[in-house]
Amino acid sequence: AQKITQTQPGMFVQEKEAVTLDCTYDTSDPSYGLFWYKQPSSGEMIFLIYQGSYDQQNATEGRYSLNFQKARKSANLVISASQLGDSAMYFCAMSIHNAGNMLTFGGGTRLMVKP
């Protein structure tokens, strides 16, 4: 079975600074994907970034980058130059390729950006 662990229930960051949200995962399957989603107070889940288990380079999408350390089974999200609109819940998730790709989510981290 797959498991995602997010150990930071809540975090503060000063506007314009960078912040790292932690995520560790557990699976015995060699082919998987790792995702980060943002959930604002309005409730919708917004896809941010994806990393495949065989990808050699860390994924980047604008201000978001994923620090993928396969041996440590970690997939931390780095947000650069934080903005007030980044205040939200952030969920790390994993899917197993060729097994339906259903997502297993962590418990989330609430990020609060201070002006």
Added chain:
Amino acid sequence: DTGVSQDPRHKITKRGQNVTFRCDPISEHNRLYWYRQTLGQGPEFLTYFQNEAQLEKSRLLSDRFSAERPKGSFSTLEIQRTEQGDSAMYLCASSLVGLVVHEQYFGPGTRLTVT
């Protein structure tokens, strides 16, 4: 692209009543997923369809839960004889099998309150 839509957005029902939720995926997407999210938790997977075939339903929470996708387009999730523990946000997501990144696009969710 109008995104994933869900109806209703909110539902209040009395214990013991049946409820049905609808999800309209992105039109060209062939996979449709249902998740449940309780307060303060990450979403948990319930079931998914590829076209009209329901390929995984063992994670539906009880036999009171059922889902259909009769023509491979919209899907419905029904809960019979609702209980207070069913109160949660029900999320629908869709994706297109065949892309390298199996990104799932989420709808806004249906918030169910059982009184």
